[in-house]
Amino acid sequence: MTYExxxxxxxxxxxxxxxxxxxxxxxxAQDIAHRFKQPTIVNVGVSHGATLHCLYAGAPEANHIAIDxxxxxxxxxxxxxxxxxxxIEMDSxxxxxxxxxxxxxxxxxxxxxxxxxxxKALAPHIPxxxxxxxxxxxxxxxxxxxxxxxxxxxxxxxxxxxxxxETAGSVIAFKRIK
Numbered sequence: 001m002t003y004e005x006x007x008x009x010x011x012x013x014x015x016x017x018x019x020x021x022x023x024x025x026x027x028x029a030q031d032i033a034h035r036f037k038q039p040t041i042v043n044v045g046v047s048h049g050a051t052l053h054c055l056y057a058g059a060p061e062a063n064h065i066a067i068d069x070x071x072x073x074x075x076x077x078x079x080x081x082x083x084x085x086x087x088i089e090m091d092s093x094x095x096x097x098x099x100x101x102x103x104x105x106x107x108x109x110x111x112x113x114x115x116x117x118x119x120k121a122l123a124p125h126i127p128x129x130x131x132x133x134x135x136x137x138x139x140x141x142x143x144x145x146x147x148x149x150x151x152x153x154x155x156x157x158x159x160x161x162x163x164x165x166e167t168a169g170s171v172i173a174f175k176r177i178k
Contacts, residue, residue, distance in 0.1 A: 029058030045108035093117030107135035112149030
């Protein structure tokens with residue numbers, strides 16, 4: 001049976017999420033859904049919902065959790081298409097999953113401490129075979145100064161328990177291998 005997402009996840013408003021990045025998120029979610037029974041996908045940084053729609057369309061049967069520090073400020077587009085998504089308004093660094101997280105996509109704050117905190121909060125909960133992905137890594141030069149914290153936090157975190165598996169635009173993904 002093929003799932004038809006009622007909102008075009010490839011075009012949901014979100015000017016900072018490029019088509020190749022959207023496709024990568026969709027593919028990562030689809031892969032996780034095929035490899036894990038009842039997977040949990042956590043999306044940090046909801047904004048208008050572009051990345052959330054990509055992840056949801058790739059794995060509609062997954063347990064989706066979306067975290068943002070200020071949901072009232074956001075205008076989540078196509079919310080009607082995201083039935084069953086758990087929206088949590090809080091500082092993502094303080095979020096503690098109740099079980100394993102099979103795919104974490106981090107695109108909340110872009111400062112070093114914030115990204116480092118998101119990694120610390122989520123990476124330990126990702127099982128072998130699970131994935132952590134980040135937005136705004138190695139961004140285009142015009143954003144380089146504003147986003148140096150993202151690069152620094154990820155580069156310091158990299159270790160032999162994780163293997164870089166794919167990049168698209170400024171999205172980089174790692175799979176836990178041990």
